[in-house]
Amino acid sequence: MxxxxxxxxxPYAEEKKIAIPxxxxxxxxxxxxILETVEEENCPAIIAVGxxxxxxxxxxxxxxxxxxxxxxxxxxxxxxxxHGQSVEQVVKALCAGFTSVMIDGSKLSFExxxxxxxxxxxxxxxxxxxxxxxxxxxxxxEDKPFLVRVQDVIDFTxxxxxxxxxxxxxxxxxxxxGRPNLDFQRLQEVRDVTDVPLVLHxxxxxxxxxxxxAIEIGIRKINVATEIRMAYVEGLLSGxxxxxxxxxxxxxxxxxxxxxxxxxxxxxxx
Ligand code: G3H
Ligand code: ZN
Numbered sequence: 001m002x003x004x005x006x007x008x009x010x011p012y013a014e015e016k017k018i019a020i021p022x023x024x025x026x027x028x029x030x031x032x033x034i035l036e037t038v039e040e041e042n043c044p045a046i047i048a049v050g051x052x053x054x055x056x057x058x059x060x061x062x063x064x065x066x067x068x069x070x071x072x073x074x075x076x077x078x079x080x081x082x083h084g085q086s087v088e089q090v091v092k093a094l095c096a097g098f099t100s101v102m103i104d105g106s107k108l109s110f111e112x113x114x115x116x117x118x119x120x121x122x123x124x125x126x127x128x129x130x131x132x133x134x135x136x137x138x139x140x141x142e143d144k145p146f147l148v149r150v151q152d153v154i155d156f157t158x159x160x161x162x163x164x165x166x167x168x169x170x171x172x173x174x175x176x177x178g179r180p181n182l183d184f185q186r187l188q189e190v191r192d193v194t195d196v197p198l199v200l201h202x203x204x205x206x207x208x209x210x211x212x213x214a215i216e217i218g219i220r221k222i223n224v225a226t227e228i229r230m231a232y233v234e235g236l237l238s239g240x241x242x243x244x245x246x247x248x249x250x251x252x253x254x255x256x257x258x259x260x261x262x263x264x265x266x267x268x269x270x
Pocket of ligand 1: 050083172175200201202203204223227
């Protein structure tokens with residue numbers, strides 16, 4: 001089937017009280033492995049292209065890969081720009097066939113975050129794409145967290161209509177040192193003031209029980225990047241004994257598939 005937007009699949013997540021996985025793809029092989037897994041598991045999924053892959057010059061090529069492979073799938077798939085940095089980058093992604101974009105204005109002032117998100121919503125909606133915004137900072141695991149403010153959620157969602165909202169509740173990109181310090185009370189307070197589907201970034205390394213709590217409170221999309229990359233590298237290394245390239249790739253893909261399946265089982269409460 002052709003690609004869908006987050007608008008088609010997030011209501012399903014709300015209805016079932018589950019979270020849709022958003023897997024970052026960094027190579028064609030990871031893309032193949034992720035799409036095979038979501039098809040086998042019959043799991044609607046968000047396929048995200050992040051800033052590292054874009055810096056590596058792969059915005060268009062990864063988009064073309066996803067579009068081509070998704071045509072033969074039965075499972076709905078969203079092609080999503082992760083942590084979009086500017087209106088220009090959003091436009092580039094939409095031209096490359098993305099059906100969803102995130103505009104990350106979390107480093108801007110609150111007013112500028114609203115302004116850039118309004119502009120992105122105007123452009124993306126005209127192109128039929130969905131939009132994710134961010135409030136509160138999702139930093140590296142070493143940085144001091146900046147938690148989302150409940151009043152900001154009220155004011156932001158009154159000013160701009162987004163399809164998903166990423167919130168900073170102490171979550172961070174990369175692996176955590178020890179058990180993450182997630183502020184579930186803050187998440188509950190946010191949930192109480194908005195119906196916009198909430199997104200948890202920094203999904204790698206969050207223990208299963210905390211993921212379950214986040215979903216129970218109302219997280220409807222969870223981003224996983226680092227664990228997918230690590231699984232690929234581990235698989236490649238495990239398959240490298242006789243130096244055969246395709247043996248390595250086969251092991252890399254199998255490792256990604258196993259990791260993605262474990263996240264699907266957890267997020268869909270299988
Ligand atoms: O936007 C991407 C994610 O938030 C992934 O975070 O690398 O910690 O899984 P992660
Ligand atoms: Zn993120």
